[in-house]
Amino acid sequence: AQTVTQSQPEMSVQEAETVTLSCTYDTSESDYYLFWYKQPPSRQMILVIRQEAYKQQNATENRFSVNFQKAAKSFSLKISDSQLGDAAMYFCAYRSPPNSGNTPLVFGKGTRLSVIA
């Protein structure tokens, strides 16, 4: 079974600075998807960024980018120019490829990010 590990329970960053959240995963599959979700105090799950394992290029979405290291099974999230609104719980998630059926997301335990003004 696949597992996702987030080794940083809590992180903090100064406003306008850059922070990197770590995520590692374990799988025997060669094709899969990786996600970062943000859960603010409202507890609504918000997709931040997505990476397909077959793509070598790292995904980027505005201030958010990932460092995807397939061989190392590492998928870190970099938040640039941090804003107060970035304060939230961040979850790394794994999904098996669609041809493996309607598989659910496998979540890490999360990293709580605080942004200091």
Add this chain to the structure above:
Amino acid sequence: GAVVSQHPSWVICKSGTSVKIECRSLDFQATTMFWYRQFPKQSLMLMATSNEGSKATYEQGVEKDKFLINHASLTLSTLTVTSAHPEDSSFYICSAREGSYTEAFFGQGTRLTVV
């Protein structure tokens, strides 16, 4: 993006009563629904997966007779917590996916408090 509406956002019920939580996909066909439970400051724990028109598949340790899941249409799934007890108090989140589409979309969650 696609919208999933979950209702109610919060509910308080007395111990021994049943509570129904609805999850609706507003602009796509939710062929698969996932139900999660989340305790404070913890991650999402998958409770069950349901495909439209089929019985739900429950994760190990989840009581299927206590957490009844119905997915009778492509836009609606319900989770009924039967004979609720204080230990069932939690945050419940649904997620819906259309076909083999990569992404699943989340409802806003329901905070259940059993008193």
